[in-house]
Amino acid sequence: xxxxxxxxxxxxxxxxxxxxxxxxxxxxxxxxxxxxxRIGKFLELxxxxxxxxxxxxxxxxxxxxLANTVIEDYRYEIKEEERA
Amino acid sequence: xxxxxxxxxxxxxxxxxxxxxxxxxxxxxxxxxxxxxRIGKFLELxxxxxxxxxxxxxxxxxxxxLANTVIEDYRYEIKEEERA
Numbered sequence: 001x002x003x004x005x006x007x008x009x010x011x012x013x014x015x016x017x018x019x020x021x022x023x024x025x026x027x028x029x030x031x032x033x034x035x036x037x038r039i040g041k042f043l044e045l046x047x048x049x050x051x052x053x054x055x056x057x058x059x060x061x062x063x064x065x066l067a068n069t070v071i072e073d074y075r076y077e078i079k080e081e082e083r084a
Numbered sequence: 085x086x087x088x089x090x091x092x093x094x095x096x097x098x099x100x101x102x103x104x105x106x107x108x109x110x111x112x113x114x115x116x117x118x119x120x121x122r123i124g125k126f127l128e129l130x131x132x133x134x135x136x137x138x139x140x141x142x143x144x145x146x147x148x149x150l151a152n153t154v155i156e157d158y159r160y161e162i163k164e165e166e167r168a
Binding site: 001008009019022026031033034037041043045047049052057061064065 | 092110116117118124132136
């Protein structure tokens with residue numbers, strides 16, 4: 001059993017209206033020092049052992065389903081294997 | 085200028101229907117080894133220098149706006165300061 005953390009973020013060049021809304025809300029709450037907010041997704045996958053290569057499988061999942069690679073970037077970290 | 089990464093995740097005890105939907109989609113794509121998916125938010129804050137303590141400010145922002153602490157947990161990491 002392995003835990004994989006996937007981070008999906010909007011590409012730098014893509015506008016992030018949700019991030020702008022949160023930044024504006026923080027400003028109106030008095031946190032004027034916040035100059036930028038970008039919001040992405042954070043996915044925690046639990047993956048059982050299989051004959052497939054983990055790294056390849058995770059990359060495929062990101063490309064095919066988890067990220068929209070036209071507007072999003074992704075990165076992932078494979079955590080220490082855990083014995084069930 | 086400091087970058088702060090905030091991770092907001094649903095508490096363990098709270099159902100995550102979006103995660104279940106993604107898990108089911110991965111299964112139907114042939115990735116049967118994925119046993120669990122939990123989906124959270126990942127926020128990248130850029131914070132200018134201020135007289136406020138950064139750690140306290142970030143914790144306040146999480147408690148008041150970024151996370152709903154009734155159903156969500158949060159953690160954050162303060163990245164190396166960057167000279168503008």
